[in-house]
Amino acid sequence: MPKALKINKSVDEGIKELLEFLIQNEKIKGVFTLKKMNDEGAVSYSLITDLDELKEAVPLYPFMPVNAGKVLSAFSLQAATKERVAAVLRPCELRAFVELVKRVQGSLENILLISLTCGGVYTLKSLNNGNLAKQLPQYWEAVKKAEIDPDIRVTCRSCENFIPHLADMTVAAVGKKDIDNECVILLNSQKGEDFALNAPGSAITEEMETADTEKLKKLRVEQKEKLFDDFDKNGVGTKAFIKTFAACLGCHACSHACPICFCTLCDFDSKSCEYQPLSFVSELSQKGGLKVPPGNIFFHLGRMTHMAVSCISCGMCSDVCPVNIPVATVFTRVGDSLQKVLDYIPGRDVEEAVPSGTYKEEEFAEVGEQ
């Protein structure tokens, strides 16, 4: 059975105690984690090096202002960090970072990856409604019972990848009835074990996957199947696709929030996708009218072909959309389908190449045959 660290504090306080230990004993220079910005519930990822500032950290707060994969990519884009840091991030954020590392957009070196068995996050809008604080008890109840809080992101409700297999350390949350008094941090790798040496708390052994995580997985898969069923009935085909994106403003908030969309200048923001004068004339000669600015459907399909293979269904795209288009649902559905066909799970293994960048001589013969 894998090793774990047990700290006799609430799961929030326990992880903070470990982080404090790591900084104080100079095992890490700093930690990337969520930090309170004000008393109204606003949080932001922060690279914290000072113990006083660490007091304001809220590592397990169920909110994702930005996908942390993007944050770590920005941090390690120019080079791998020479100083060791830790990062507390959710399973999907970790997978996103791994997908970015594969694309030479960051480095895993010298980063201690701390994750958790994940109960999901609330939408960005839930902060605006001022309800987030009131929701927290409900959230943690669901986590303890290995159930689904109905108010979390759609993508979270349908996520079966809530167990972070590539983390060095994992805070056991799902199904743990005693998280108000006990914090169990699983040590998933040699690196995790090394960093935990002499850490406060007692050494125990504990499995990451339990009957409770299995229970939640089943519930999440049920939700996913419902989501996909609904989409397959109403969202498939050209007409339906156009209807789904009919209200799109072309603001590209989705692509900019997406961790996988790393291009500094997206093709769809560049001149190459802007219409030449003749295109307007020619389209108008064929149709009675033309939506301007043009190219929204093309943008979504193009973005999809570029990144769906690595879509980790974090749900940031839907959250930032000003007109409530369920972008994440569409991309998750297509991503899931595409990933199955390619036998690929984004973020499961940093050595596994992205399929769209690999050549296999024999592949999809069944499609080529008449």
Place this chain on the structure above:
Amino acid sequence: MKSAQKEKKSNPQKGKILPADEGTRKAVLDFLKKSLEKSYFDVLLIPAKTPETKSYSWILLKDESLLEQADPLPPVMTVQGGNALSSITKHGDPNLRIGALMRPCEIRAAVELFKLNQIDLDNISLISIDCPGAMPLQEYMVEPDKIADSFKTISEKWEISDTLRPVCQICHRFSLASLLPSSEPESSSDQSERVLPASDLHIGLIGTENKNIFFIPVTDKGKDILEKLGLSPEDSLQDWESKVEEMRKSKLEKKEKFNQEWQNKIEGTDKFVAAFDACINCHNCMRVCPICYCQQCYFDSQFLNLSPGDYLERAEKRGALRFPLDTILFHLGRMSHMVLSCVACGACEDACPMSIPVAQIFTLVGDQTQKDFHYVPGRNRGEPLPLQDFVEDEFGEVETPSEGAEVSTEEAEKNA
């Protein structure tokens, strides 16, 4: 400028009043239909309801039958009209005669973009319309029917409802006045002798109790449109003018209060920073802003990306470093780049996923800074952008310390 105003008083502006028996929307669309039928325009640029949804999009419209779905004043402003227009002529004039019907703030944004070489106005006629405001976009997308109903009442009665977007509630530039070069404050630019109004033709709706609409020609192009459609501008505009003035005063009052309130809310570093506590640095505000036209925004570029060692050094200075980086720098930077052209359209606030009152903050700063430069964005196509214009006598009061505020050399050295 002053002589133009005198001229206005002795030669009162005339327009054409048309009945709106089936409602003002129908009357406006009938006019536009005629302009297509008589081939005055090749295409129109107008918002239309997107089929099978309750949202609206800009349509470059050739086929008259599509006018059935068109609406000159939708309850929401989805894409800012300046952006829609800019996408059409960005790579050259398609040689289509376009009649573009837009809200005053969208017309003014288009004029600012014209000054920035982002729009070619040669083949475009800008038609402005009295604007009752718009409703918050995100609220509308959640409950379109309810919000559309509220808007119907608000726009018919010209109410200054607190359900309108906050920047619309204080907007005194909802009509023709600020689309004219003579709009207060008087320009300080020496180059403003080039007087080119923003709008070619204006459609007046206020003051008619929805029984009529007014067509007011502004430029020769505008006069030409009316003449070619057999509409001679010979009617008095008094009813419209007096109601516009009344509404303008009410809005200005609200604006005064707003300015005071917001000055208190965000003045000073601490308060300004706190306003952006919930900002996730997504840059939506910048992307929907008509004035932010840069292909690649500086704040999206790699200029701001540092090495891990540099990030850690910065983090250690303060004990913690917020990621994504440079949230406040982004807002202040964007502000310093565009606020002199800010037309207070509110697109930024509509697009913010964290409901930060971006438009209200930028409108406040825009208002104050534009006043300092005696500038109203978009009122005059011939008026140069303040930062592109050299005015010899300017801001003397800032350069020379005021009397009694003399600082001794000793003190100055101490304070340095």
